[in-house]
Amino acid sequence: MGLRTRNPVGEHITTAAAPQLNGDVATVLPSTAAATTTPAAPKPLNENAVKALPVPETGNRVHYFPGAIIQGKEVPRGFGVRISSGGVRSFVMNYRIKLRERRYTIGQWPDWSVLDAVKEARTLRQRIDRGEDPLDERETVAKDRTLKAIAERYLADQCGLVCDANGKGARDAKGNWQFDAGRSKIRSGKLRIRAFERWVLPELGSKQIADIKRSDVSKLVATIKDHPDGGASIAHSVLAFVSKLFNWYAVNGHDDSFQSPIARGMSPPGAKSSAPKSGRAPRHKGARNSVPCSIFSVRATCSW
Numbered sequence: 001m002g003l004r005t006r007n008p009v010g011e012h013i014t015t016a017a018a019p020q021l022n023g024d025v026a027t028v029l030p031s032t033a034a035a036t037t038t039p040a041a042p043k044p045l046n047e048n049a050v051k052a053l054p055v056p057e058t059g060n061r062v063h064y065f066p067g068a069i070i071q072g073k074e075v076p077r078g079f080g081v082r083i084s085s086g087g088v089r090s091f092v093m094n095y096r097i098k099l100r101e102r103r104y105t106i107g108q109w110p111d112w113s114v115l116d117a118v119k120e121a122r123t124l125r126q127r128i129d130r131g132e133d134p135l136d137e138r139e140t141v142a143k144d145r146t147l148k149a150i151a152e153r154y155l156a157d158q159c160g161l162v163c164d165a166n167g168k169g170a171r172d173a174k175g176n177w178q179f180d181a182g183r184s185k186i187r188s189g190k191l192r193i194r195a196f197e198r199w200v201l202p203e204l205g206s207k208q209i210a211d212i213k214r215s216d217v218s219k220l221v222a223t224i225k226d227h228p229d230g231g232a233s234i235a236h237s238v239l240a241f242v243s244k245l246f247n248w249y250a251v252n253g254h255d256d257s258f259q260s261p262i263a264r265g266m267s268p269p270g271a272k273s274s275a276p277k278s279g280r281a282p283r284h285k286g287a288r289n290s291v292p293c294s295i296f297s298v299r300a301t302c303s304w
Contacts, residue, residue, distance in 0.1 A: 177197055
C-alpha cells in the first residue's frame with residue numbers, strides 16, 4: 001500500500017505520489033507497492049472505467065491515470081477525473097505554471113467522451129509547456145461576459161454611453177455614466193443608461209449573463225416594485241430595458257447557446273410603462289412638469 005498522509009486541510013491522500021489541489025482528495029490509479037520490482041500494468045482508461053469510479057461521501061476526489069494509453073500514446077501528465085459527492089464526473093487538467101498550481105476543468109462526462117477529453121488535454125498540455133496559462137484566457141472571457149461588461153457594450157452601441165479607451169463606461173464629475181445624445185440610436189438612450197446604473201447593475205452586474213436565471217430577474221422586478229423610489233411602473237420599464245439587452249446580446253454576443261431568461265407575464269400586475277415610445281421622461285400623475293428622477297438617476301434628484 002502507498003503511504004497514508006494528511007494534506008494541509010486534513011483530508012487523506014491514499015498514495016504518496018498523488019497530487020492534490022484545493023483540498024480535493026487525489027488518487028493515482030493504479031497504486032503500486034514500493035517494494036515491487038515489476039510495476040503493474042496501467043489500468044485502462046475508458047468509458048466503463050470512468051463510470052465505475054467510486055463516489056466520495058463528501059467533497060471531491062480526483063483520480064489520475066498515469067501510464068494509461070489512449071490511441072497509442074500515454075495520457076498527458078496531470079489529466080484526471082474529478083468526482084463530486086453528488087456523483088458528477090468531470091475531466092480535469094492539473095498543472096503548475098509560474099509557481100502556481102492550477103486546475104482546468106475540461107468538461108463533464110458523459111457530455112465529453114474519454115477520447116475527446118484526452119485530445120483536449122493534450123492540446124492544453126502543449127500550451128502549458130509553451131508557458132501559456134489556459135485559465136487566464138478563460139478568466140478573461142468570463143470577465144467579458146458579466147452583465148456589467150455586456151451592458152456597457154450594449155449601452156455604448158445603442159444608447160449613447162461614452163466609453164473610455166478600455167471600453168468601460170466613462171463617468172462625469174458626479175460619478176454618473178456620461179451620455180452623448182449624438183451617439184444614441186434610440187430616443188430613450190439616456191433613460192436606459194440611468195435605469196441600468198440605478199437598478200440593474202447593483203443587483204445583477206457581477207453575474208455571468210449565461211448564469212442569470214428567470215428567478216434572478218423576478219427578484220429584481222420585485223425589488224424595484226417594493227422600493228420606496230420604485231414602483232410597479234418603474235419595474236415594468238426596467239424589465240423592458242433588460243429584455244432589450246438580452247435580445248441584443250442574442251444577436252451580437254457570438255454565443256449560440258444563450259437564451260433570454262425573460263418570459264411573458266413577468267411584469268408586476270397593473271404596471272404601465274414609465275418610458276413612453278417618444279423616449280421622453282415620463283411625468284408623475286397630477287404633475288405637469290415633473291419627472292420621476294429616481295428611475296433613471298443614481299441619486300434621488302435629477303442630474304440633467
